[in-house]
Amino acid sequence: MIKNMPLSAMIGLFFVCLYFAMAIFAPWLAPYGMAEVVGDVWEPSSAAHWLGTDNIGRDLLTRMIYGGQTTIYIATAATILSFTMGSVLGFLAAVLGGWADQLLSRSVDLVMSIPSLILALVILSVMPVTVPILIVVMGVLDSTRVFRLARAVAVDINAMEFVEAATLRGEGRGWVIFREILPNALSPLVAEMGLRFIFAVLFISTLSFLGLGVQPPLADWGGIVKENKDGIVYGIGAALYPAVAIATLAISVNLVADWILNRTTSLKGGRG
Amino acid sequence: MSDPFVKVRDLRIGATVYPPGEKPHDIEIVHGVSFDLEKGRVLGLIGESGAGKSTIGLATMAYGRGGVRITGGEVWVNGRDIMQSSLGDLRRLRGGEVTYVSQSAAASFNPAKRIMEQVTEAAIKQGKFSRHEAEQRAVYLFKKLGLPDPEHIGRRFPHQVSGGQLQRCMTALALCPEPDLVVFDEPTTALDVTTQIEVLMAIKEAIAATGVAALYITHDLAVVAQVSDDIMVLKTGDMVEYGTTDQIINNPQEEYTQALVSVRSIDHEEKQPSPSPALKIENVTARYRGTNFDVLKNVNVELHPGQTLALVGESGSGKSTLARVITGLLPQRVGRIHFAGRDLDPVMKNRSKEDLRELQLIYQMADTAMNPRQTVGTIIGRPLEFYFGLKGKEKQKRIQDLLDQIELGEGFQDRYPAELSGGQKQRVCIARALAAKPKMIICDEVTSALDPLVADGILKLLLDLQKIEDVAFLFITHDLATVKAIADSVAVMYRGEVVRYGTKSDVLSPPFDDYTDLLLSSVPEMKLGWLEEVIAHRKMESAGN
Numbered sequence: 001m002i003k004n005m006p007l008s009a010m011i012g013l014f015f016v017c018l019y020f021a022m023a024i025f026a027p028w029l030a031p032y033g034m035a036e037v038v039g040d041v042w043e044p045s046s047a048a049h050w051l052g053t054d055n056i057g058r059d060l061l062t063r064m065i066y067g068g069q070t071t072i073y074i075a076t077a078a079t080i081l082s083f084t085m086g087s088v089l090g091f092l093a094a095v096l097g098g099w100a101d102q103l104l105s106r107s108v109d110l111v112m113s114i115p116s117l118i119l120a121l122v123i124l125s126v127m128p129v130t131v132p133i134l135i136v137v138m139g140v141l142d143s144t145r146v147f148r149l150a151r152a153v154a155v156d157i158n159a160m161e162f163v164e165a166a167t168l169r170g171e172g173r174g175w176v177i178f179r180e181i182l183p184n185a186l187s188p189l190v191a192e193m194g195l196r197f198i199f200a201v202l203f204i205s206t207l208s209f210l211g212l213g214v215q216p217p218l219a220d221w222g223g224i225v226k227e228n229k230d231g232i233v234y235g236i237g238a239a240l241y242p243a244v245a246i247a248t249l250a251i252s253v254n255l256v257a258d259w260i261l262n263r264t265t266s267l268k269g270g271r272g
Numbered sequence: 273m274s275d276p277f278v279k280v281r282d283l284r285i286g287a288t289v290y291p292p293g294e295k296p297h298d299i300e301i302v303h304g305v306s307f308d309l310e311k312g313r314v315l316g317l318i319g320e321s322g323a324g325k326s327t328i329g330l331a332t333m334a335y336g337r338g339g340v341r342i343t344g345g346e347v348w349v350n351g352r353d354i355m356q357s358s359l360g361d362l363r364r365l366r367g368g369e370v371t372y373v374s375q376s377a378a379a380s381f382n383p384a385k386r387i388m389e390q391v392t393e394a395a396i397k398q399g400k401f402s403r404h405e406a407e408q409r410a411v412y413l414f415k416k417l418g419l420p421d422p423e424h425i426g427r428r429f430p431h432q433v434s435g436g437q438l439q440r441c442m443t444a445l446a447l448c449p450e451p452d453l454v455v456f457d458e459p460t461t462a463l464d465v466t467t468q469i470e471v472l473m474a475i476k477e478a479i480a481a482t483g484v485a486a487l488y489i490t491h492d493l494a495v496v497a498q499v500s501d502d503i504m505v506l507k508t509g510d511m512v513e514y515g516t517t518d519q520i521i522n523n524p525q526e527e528y529t530q531a532l533v534s535v536r537s538i539d540h541e542e543k544q545p546s547p548s549p550a551l552k553i554e555n556v557t558a559r560y561r562g563t564n565f566d567v568l569k570n571v572n573v574e575l576h577p578g579q580t581l582a583l584v585g586e587s588g589s590g591k592s593t594l595a596r597v598i599t600g601l602l603p604q605r606v607g608r609i610h611f612a613g614r615d616l617d618p619v620m621k622n623r624s625k626e627d628l629r630e631l632q633l634i635y636q637m638a639d640t641a642m643n644p645r646q647t648v649g650t651i652i653g654r655p656l657e658f659y660f661g662l663k664g665k666e667k668q669k670r671i672q673d674l675l676d677q678i679e680l681g682e683g684f685q686d687r688y689p690a691e692l693s694g695g696q697k698q699r700v701c702i703a704r705a706l707a708a709k710p711k712m713i714i715c716d717e718v719t720s721a722l723d724p725l726v727a728d729g730i731l732k733l734l735l736d737l738q739k740i741e742d743v744a745f746l747f748i749t750h751d752l753a754t755v756k757a758i759a760d761s762v763a764v765m766y767r768g769e770v771v772r773y774g775t776k777s778d779v780l781s782p783p784f785d786d787y788t789d790l791l792l793s794s795v796p797e798m799k800l801g802w803l804e805e806v807i808a809h810r811k812m813e814s815a816g817n
Binding site for chain 1 (some may be wrong): 599601620625628629633635637640641642643644645646654655658704708
C-alpha cells in the first residue's frame with residue numbers, strides 16, 4: 001500500500017504527521033512555557049528564539065506549537081462531531097423519506113441560509129466562549145454540509161436493488177444504514193472529511209482572529225495572527241508564520257484525502 | 273482483381289488493465305482478426321460479451337474506446353490504410369465515410385436538440401451537403417425507414433418519439449452523409465421483440481437501398497442471420513469461424529458455433545396442475561402513487577407448487593409491477609393474493625418474517641442486486657443468519673452446500689461481486705434466494721442480461737433446483753424461447769391485462785389472439801428469410817407504435 005504511494009500523497013502525509021505529532025507532543029517539544037514572557041517585543045530570529053518573539057515577548061515557536069495543538073484539537077473534534085451527526089442524520093433522512101426527510105432537510109436549509117460565520121458569531125456572543133462550546137457550535141454548523149452530502153449519496157444507494165433485497169428480507173433500518181449503505185458511501189465521505197477538516201481549521205482561526213474563538217492566554221493560530229497583525233506595518237513577519245502553517249496543513253490534508261479517495265474507489269468491489 | 277472495399281488484416285488491439293494491488297500491465301484483447309467487406313454487403317460480427325465485437329467495429333474507424341489501443345495490423349478502407357492516416361484525414365473519415373449506430377439511441381441523442389439538427393449535423397459539417405440538401409436526404413431516409421410523418425418528425429425532440437423510432441432515427445443519422453461503411457453496434461438489443469423486428473426490417477431495407485457496406489454487431493445469432501451476408505463468430509478476441517450466413521447457420525463447423533446455433537433447445541415437459549395452488553392472484557388491480565392510471569387491471573393467475581408460471585409481455589405490460597404487488601412493495605388497490613394457504617397482507621411491512629422468507633425474488637441485474645462491499649459468503653450467509661439463526665461452522669457448511677448447489681464450489685466465499693462473471697453473479701443471487709428455503713421464487717428477467725450460452729446454463733440450473741427443492745417459480749420474461757424452455761403454464765400480458773393464460777401447450781398453440789400471434793411471430797428464428805416471411809404476415813402493430 002505505502003509502496004505504490006504517489007509522491008504528492010507522501011509529501012502530504014509527511015506534513016500531516018508532522019503537524020499532528022507536534023500537536024500531540026507539544027509540551028515536550030516546545031522550548032519554553034506557553035504563556036511565558038522570555039524576551040523583548042518582536043525580537044528577530046536567533047538561536048534562542050528560532051522564530052523570534054511575539055508582541056509581548058513570548059517565544060513564537062512555542063506559541064506556534066501550542067497554537068497548533070489547540071487549533072488541530074478543536075478542528076478534529078468539530079469534524080468528528082459534524083461527520084457523526086451529519087452522516088447519521090443524512091442516511092436516516094434518505095432511508096425514512098417522506099415527512100421525516102422533509103423536516104430534516106428543510107431544517108438544514110434553514111441553518112444553511114444564514115452565513116455560518118455570522119450565525120457562529122451571534123451564538124458565541126451570547127454564550128460563554130469555552131473550548132467545548134466552540135467545538136459544539138462548529139460541529140453542529142458544519143454538520144449541515146455533511147448532511148447534504150450524506151443524504152444525496154444515500155438516496156442514490158437506497159434506490160439500488162441490493163437495498164430493496166435487504167428490505168424484502170425484512171431487515172431493520174440499522175442493518176440497512178450501517179451494513180448496506182454506509183460501506184458504499186464511505187469514499188465520498190472520507191474525501192469530504194479532509195475538506196471539512198480544513199474548513200474547520202480556517203473557521204476556528206477566523207473566530208479567534210475576530211476575538212470570539214480561543215481566548216488568551218491560550219495560543220492558537222488565528223489568535224497569533226491577531227496578536228501580531230500590527231507588526232506587519234513595521235515589517236515584522238510574526239503574523240505570517242501561522243498563515244504559512246494553515247496553508248501547508250490545508251494542502252497536505254487535501255493531498256492525503258485525494259489519495260485515500262483513489263485508494264478506496266479502486267478497492268475490491270469499489271463502485272468508483 | 274481489385275482490393276475489397278474494407279480490408280482488415282491481422283488486427284491486434286490491446287489495453288492496459290489496473291488490477292488492484294498489482295502493477296498495471298498490458299493485455300491483448302483482439303488477437304489478429306482479418307476480414308474483407310464489399311460495398312452493398314453486410315458482415316455480422318457475433319460473440320458473447322468480451323469477445324471484442326464492438327472493439328473491432330470501432331477499429332474500422334481507427335478508434336479505440338476507453339484506453340483501448342490498436343497495437344497492430346492493417347485496416348484498409350476505400351484503398352488506404354487508415355492506421356497510417358493523419359488526424360485530419362480521420363476526421364473526414366469518421367462521421368463522413370464511416371458512421372456508427374450505437375446500442376442505445378436514447379443515450380446517444382442530445383436531449384436538448386431536435387432530431388433533424390442531429391441527423392444532418394455530420395453531413396453538413398463534413399461539407400457533403402448544404403443544410404437544405406441534408407434535410408431533404410434526412411426526410412428521404414425517414415421515409416425509407418418507415419418512420420411516421422417523415423416530413424415533420426425531424427422537428428421533434430428525442431424524448432418525443434418511441435425507443436424503436438429513435439433507433440431508426442439513429443440509423444438515418446448514420447446514413448445521412450452517404451457513408452461507404454456503417455457500423456451497427458447492437459442496434460436492436462435494447463428494443464422489445466415486436467419493435468426489434470420492424471427496426472431490423474427498416475435497417476435491412478435501408479442498407480439495400482443505399483448500397484453501403486455494413487458491419488452488424490450483435491450477440492444474437494438469429495438476428496444477424498436475418499440481415500447479414502457473411503458472419504464472423506468471435507470468442508475472447510479470436511476468430512472462431514468465418515463464412516457465409518447460410519454456411520454458419522445451416523452447417524456450422526466449429527463446436528462453439530454449433531452451441532450458439534442450438535442454444536435454447538432445453539426440453540421441458542409441462543407438469544399437470546395440482547389441486548391446491550401455491551399462489552393464487554384474484555382480481556388484482558394496482559396503480560402507482562400519484563397517478564390515475566391502473567397499470568394492472570383485474571389480473572387472475574395461479575401458480576402450482578413446484579411448477580413454473582411464465583409471465584410474458586413487452587416492456588410496459590405490467591409484468592414487473594405484478595412482481596412488486598406480490599412482494600408487497602406496491603400494495604394492490606383491489607383483489608387478493610393467496611399464498612401457501614393464507615392471504616398475504618398487501619403491505620410488505622405488515623407481513624410476517626415467515627411470509628417474507630417463503631417468497632423470494634431474483635433480479636435481472638445481478639450487479640446491482642448485490643452489495644459490492646459484501647463478500648459472497650456474507651451475501652449468502654445473511655439470510656441463513658437472519659431467518660434460521662445459523663452461526664459459525666453450521667453457517668459456513670450451509671453456505672458451502674449452497675455454493676455447491678449452484679455449481680460454484682470452493683473458494684468463492686471470500687470473493688467480492690466485482691470478482692465474479694455475469695453468470696456467476698446471477699448464480700450467487702439464486703443461492704441467496706435458495707438460502708431462505710422459499711416456497712416460491714419470483715425470477716424477474718433473470719437471464720435477459722446474460723449471454724445466450726450463460727443464460728442457458730442458468731435456466732438448466734433453475735430447472736434442476738426446482739426438481740430438488742420443489743420450489744415454484746414465477747418467471748417474468750420477454751423472451752419466448754425462455755418460456756418454451758422452462759414454463760409449465762404461461763400468462764401473456766398486454767397493457768396491464770392478462771390476455772391469454774393457460775398451460776404452456778395451450779397458450780403456445782393456435783388459434784391465437786392477435787397479440788399473442790404478434791408476440792410469437794416476432795421472436796427471431798434461426799433460419800434464413802424468416803424476417804421477410806413474418807413482415808408479410810403482420811396483423812397488428814406493436815405496442816411501441
